[in-house]
Structure formats: C-alpha cells, structure tokens
Amino acid sequence: MSQALALMPFGELTEQDIITVRETIAKDCNDSQFRLFMGIAKASGANPILQEIHPSVFQGKLTVQFGVDFYVRKAKETEGYLGYDVQLVHDNDTFKMHQEKAEDGRYYAVIDEHSWGFPRGKVVGGYAIAYKEGYAPFTVVMDVEEVEHFKRSQIGMQKTMWTNYFNDMFKKHLTRRALKAAFGLRFDDVEPGDATPAAYEVPQRKDITAEVEQTASERKKEQQLEEDPEVTKLKEARAEMKKKFAQLGITEPADMAAYIEQHAKPKGDKPTLAEITGLLKIMDMHIAEKQAQAASEDELA
Template sequence: MANSNTQLQAVSEELVVGSFTQKHLDIIKSTIAKGTSNEQLQLFIQTCVRTGLDPFLNQIYCIVYNGKDGPVMSMQIAVEGIVALAKKHPQYKGFIASEVKEADEFEIDMVTGEPKHRIVSMNRGQTVGAYCVAYREGAPNIAVIITRDQVEHLLKGRNAQMWKDYFDDMIVKHAIKRAFKRQYGIEVSEDEFGTAGASAAAVQPYDRKDITPEPGPAEPVQTEPTAAEPTQTDKLRAEMKLKYKKLGITDKEAMAAHMQEFCKMKGDTPTDAELKAYLKIMEMQIQEKQAAEQQSVDTLPE
C-alpha cells in the first residue's frame, strides 16, 4: 500500500505541461479554474505556459460564468502579471504610479515624464485621477494620466463592484496597464487570452494579390455603375453597433470610452483582427448582462 502511494505521489509530481505537475493541474482545476471543461483548462494552462504568467502568484486569473450557450471562460491578466512580463525585458527600469486627490498638488511634464506630486493635507478629498510613469533604459519615459471621468463607465461595467469598493487601486492599475502597453508593447486586454488573443488563428494573414495586368486585348470599360460591396471592416463595425445596443450603450462618448477600454490596438486605427477580438469581448459582456438579468428575474418573489 505504501509503495502504491509512493508511485501515485511520483506521478503527481512529474512535470506534465511546462512547469506544472499533475498536482498543480488538479489544484488549478478545483480552485483558480473551477468550473472549466477539460478543453478550457487546457487553454488556460497553455496560455500560462506561453506567456510565463503564474496563476499561483495571482498574475493571471480564470473566471467561468454561465453564458447563453453554456459555461464561458474569461482569462484576465492582473497588474502583477503585467509587471512580471515587463521585468523580463532587458531594458526594464521600473515605474512609479499613484492616485491623485482633490487637495493634492500635482503637475507632470508629459514630454519628459517627470511628475511632481505633493500631498499637502491628510484631508485629501475625492480621487480625481491617477498616473503612471514607466521607465525603460535607453528610451523616453512614458507617462499616462487617467482622469476620473475616463473610467466612470467602468463603475457600471463587468467589474463594477470592484471599482466601487477599491476605486483608488483600480484606477492606479488602469494607469499602469496603459503605461506598460505603450512602453513595452504588452497587450493587457482583460479578455485578451480568453478570446482571440489565445490563438494565432485570430491574426489575419496578409493575402497578396498580383495586380499586374495580363497581356492581351484591353477589357471593355464598364459604364453601368455598380453598388459598392461593404468591406469586411464595414461589416464588423455594423456588428459593433448592434452589440452596443444590446449592452445598453447608446451615447457616442460612451461607445468611444468602451472601445478605448476593451479594444486593444497597436496602431491608431483598429485592424479587422483587433475588431474581431473586440466583438468577442462584447459578446461575452452581453452574455454576462443577460445572465445577470435572468438571475434577477429568477430571484423575484412569486
């Protein structure tokens, strides 16, 4: 019997995926990724291995909620995970970040990234914003300022309770995420690895087309006008409008704020692949909203 237990222990301590043993996987399955299917657990573990993020150090989370078509998994990278990724960069030089309150004296040079922040009273008043300066050896400092009005919509979003209970921490983390994205190119969408970010298939390959005309007689000129076919981008943006309506977002400013928060772009204009990833995030939010509404109906007294 003792020999059998020893053999089982040896199996559980043998590396299965990356640095994870079977024992690790069992713990993750019953705690951090509780409620995941075997396929969802495998995706989460592979994401952890690929990114080097450690769920046991609260660097990455796995959340399962009931969607319209069954359990839906969402993976979220914590600020601890973002900092851990940045520290692997050979030019990492640290950062500073803090909330700013009404009574504080604060100014910052956005070109040099040099803040001056003085707390002149313990009665600091309400939090009006936050900032983060991300440093990098041999590169300009990157400063990010987040004002309270920029995150007001998050007080009604998916993590509304967290924002209400820990507003100072959340707005500072928000500033850190944006600063690290700009300084180190770290993508920090809350659902990045839970949707398109988890698969290379989300990246649309460049389809090269030869536009060199073939020799021969000239083609006749088409004189009748034809209706322009909607592009892939047009279709994606039309779908976005429908999803905004389902989310109850009708104001243009709110739409822009939502897109800025959840559509992670590497350039000034989103690519089709980035819009597709954004649409998947919106769909998960719609499912969450519908589930919450259904739960509210179910709890009403008969």
Template sequence: MSNNQLAVYQSFAFGELTQQDVVTVRETIGKDCNESQFKLFMSIAKNAGANPILNEIYPAVRSGQLTVQFGIDFFVRKAKETDGYKGYDVQLVHENDEFKMHQEKDEDGRYYVVIDEHSWGMTRGKVMAGYAIAYKEGIKPFTVFMSVDEVDHFKRSQIGMQKTMWTNYFNDMFKKHITRRALKAAFNLNFDDEDVAADNKGSEGFQEYQPQGRKDITPQPEVIDQPESPKPQLSEEEKQIKKLRTQITAKLKQIGVVGKDNVSEYIAQNAPTMGEKPTVAEYTGLLELIEMHIDMKEINSADADILD
C-alpha cells in the same frame, strides 16, 4: 480524478508549476470551466509562461463563454524581465493636492508627459485622477495619466462583481488599471495580440494556444507574380471599419471567442442591437465592450494582487 486525466494535466506543468499545481488550479479557479475550456486556458498559460497559482493569469466562464485575462503581477514580472527595466511608479491625484504637469517634445518629434509637481498634505479629499510612470533605460519616462471620469463607468457596471470591486476598492483598482496600461505601452507587452490557432485542435476538440510571432513592420518590396486588376480604393469609413474589425477579432481571440458561430453568438448576447451592416460607432462600441470584458478578468483576482 482518473490517472488518464492526471497524465493529461502533466503536459501542462511548466516552470515551477507542478502536476499537482495544475490539479489544484482545475479544482479552484478553473472549477467553472468544462474540460475543453480548462485545457485551452492551461495552453495559454503555459505558452505565455503565466503562472495561475501566482495570480498571473486566470479564467472565467460566463454564459458558457471562456474569458482569459493576464493579471497585473504578470505585467510587472514581464516588464522586469525586459532589458532596460528601471522600475515604475503609480500615484493618485486628490482634489486638495498640488499638481502640475505638461507635455514636451523629444528629438524624434514625439510628445511625452512631464510631472512638474505633485505634493499633498494630510487632508487630500476625493481622488480626481491618477498616473503611472514606467522607467526604461534609453527612453523618456513613459507616463499614463487618467481622470476619474474615464473609469467611473466601472462603478455603474451592470456586472455585479465589477461594480462591487470598483466601488469598494476604487483606489486600488484605479492604480492597477493605469499601471497595466503604462507597462504594456512602455515595455511592448502586447499579450492582446497572442493568437489561438483555429486549425490546431486537441484530442477533445479544444483549440490549442499558439503564441503569435512578433510582426516585422519593416517595409518590404512588393513582389508581383502576374498583372492584377486595380483594387478599388476604400473610403475613409471603410478603412476605419476594416481596422476596427481586425482589432475586434484579435480581442475576441484573447477571451477565447474563435470561429464565426462563436463570434455571432457573442455579438447576439452582448450587442444585440447591432445591424447587419454595423457603423463605425457600433464597431467602436463593440470593441470597448470586449475590452471591458478583458478588464473584468483582472478585477476577479483583485483581492490577491492589489498593488501596495
């Protein structure tokens, strides 16, 4: 490795991650990346503060396309750094367990899940469901409950690694999956929304990562500079499609698919049956496919960060 490359990698060192650590990442989990892809991956890792040595973030390249995923350890660490963090719990519900739950409504009119009873003996039987509870000061315990049916498709995946991990380590993978969902929702860990600036190119043409700032959702008065023609009202279907396209764009950026040509190539490879004017159902299917690719990143490091 040349001194010039070492100097470039030095710029990606942060926190406890040294220049030599960056080289190690390049030669191990980053070995399938080309140079531009690796620099993009390290830019994302540095700006997010996610340490690849600790399996908090990792890359994968499939069909020449880079995907980047945050690991469960990163979500746990970021949750712990959040004000009011009080811990979390994750459990699987087996067919012979005694289990009851119900919903309640808080003073703001929002529903939340309450686990009334969960007890078990020595012979528990098959896993039927699972739940993760995130505890945060000032709010009701936030619970995510999922049945096995909701994740069973992972075991039938046509992707070899995904099918292997969910088949051989189903309990651990299921626990990680629901824990990640609970922590993301309870502690507002919306790493999906972090953006890759399309107009900020590095010296070798790769797109440098820029974190997206938190959006202010407070209603603001409308400022009108000049009279405008009335805008046509969108139908409900058009509104759904617009919302889905926005979500798809954000998810694609998370896995490094940026730019019209790259998006078209991704759709051609992964959703070749989509027509020129996709329906709501087709857009929804594409979004679910992208989310599956995102979840695959977590699976690739399952041996290193399986929950106890």
C-alpha cells in the same frame, strides 16, 4: 476533474497545483475552457498560482485576463527596465503637469508637481510612469471618470473588486497600461473593463486548439445523445429492467443475459427499446406469478 486535466503538464506546476487552479480560480470553467485557459497560460508563460493570469466565464464565453504582476515580471525581463511609479490624485492634492516634445517629434507627459496632505479627499485621477533606459519616461494619465464604468461591469467579480477595492484596482490598471506601452508587452489580453468581452483564442496554437475542438465535439455528441428522446427512453427502460430483475431475484449477469435471450429474443447484440418494452411486460407477469406464489405459501404456512 478528469485525470487527463489533472496531469496536464505545465512548467513547474505540480499535479496538485493544477487541481488547486481547477477548484479555485477556474471553478466556473468547463473542462474544455479549463484546457484552453491552461494552454494559454503555458504559451504565455503566465503562472496562475502566482495570480499572473486568471479566467472568467461570462455568458458562457471564456475570457482570459493577465494580472499586473505578470506585466511587472515581463517588464523586468526586458532590456533597459528601470522601474515604474504609480500614484492616485485626490481632489485636495496639488497636481500640475505639461507636455514636452521629444527629439523624435513625439510628445510625452511631464509631472511638474504632485504634493498632498490629509485629508486628501476623493480620488479624481491617477498616473503611472514607466522608466526605460535611453527613453523619456512614459507616462499614462487618467481621469477617474475613465474607469468609473468598471463599477457597473456585468461581470460579477470584476464589479465587486472595482467597487470594494477601487484605489488598488485603479493603480493596477494604470500600471498595466504604462508597462504595456513602454515595453511593448502584447498578450492579447481582454481589458478588465470591457463590457462585452470576446472569447479568447490562442493564436497559432494548433495542438491546444485541436484538443479543445475534439473535447467540444465529444461534448456536443454527448449532449445530442442526452437530448435525443429515444435515447432517454432507452435509458429509462434499461433502468426499469434492472429493477425488475432485482424483484425477480435475478442478480447474476449470466442469468440476466439468459433471461433476455429467452424472452426478448433480441435481433442484435443489445435489445432495442421495443424489445425491452415487450420484455418488461413479460417481467411484470413473472413478478406477479412470483408474488402470488409467495402469498399462497404464506397461507399454507
């Protein structure tokens, strides 16, 4: 990781914190994606160390997801917050609910009864209730079939979490939805179950976007240079020239420069591929002469 990334300011996060984020939850991000992720985290106030936000790279695209802890914290900071409740309904539970109409004409769900014993059986649904002062409780009720597709997610870690920790993930999903709706929490996050997540873009964050675009442009130029056959050949020729200098016993930069000036006669500041190619042939001749001389001296000895 570059020093610029390591030292990128972020609230109370230390340099070591940012390095830890880069090497753990953001290990699949390239440098540009990591800059963008940290910019989003900073803009939203979500702390990656506290698992309030995390990145995912899917098919080369960055998606950013906000954890349930971030929703809970932001809800608590909202005026009128009175808490929330989340429960899963199992096939052996007794569960009844109905809808009521509020004075403003909007309907809301009311849980009449939810009781259970053991064994509870498989999970068949769930609900989360968000409480806000001056408002009727906001309830989200979901059938288990609505989240089963998460287990088939094309995103590896997402599929693993929903398969191995289904109950916990279902509760978190319900809580997110309830708090998001009840307290107007909008982070433009990508829902964990989206099969084809879109790349996250920071709205009106020109400073972050400019950095990302500049880095992406520089990376693109580097890739173009690396993909250019002529540039590749030039690098290989220079590497070969360095090896031959070692065979000739020429190791000082000044002596190398003098040798190149004498035998390659470069027209520019640096020898071209054609000039180096010609020089390599001359170097082969000098290496052969040196080896022949060494062999002659061995015979005389």
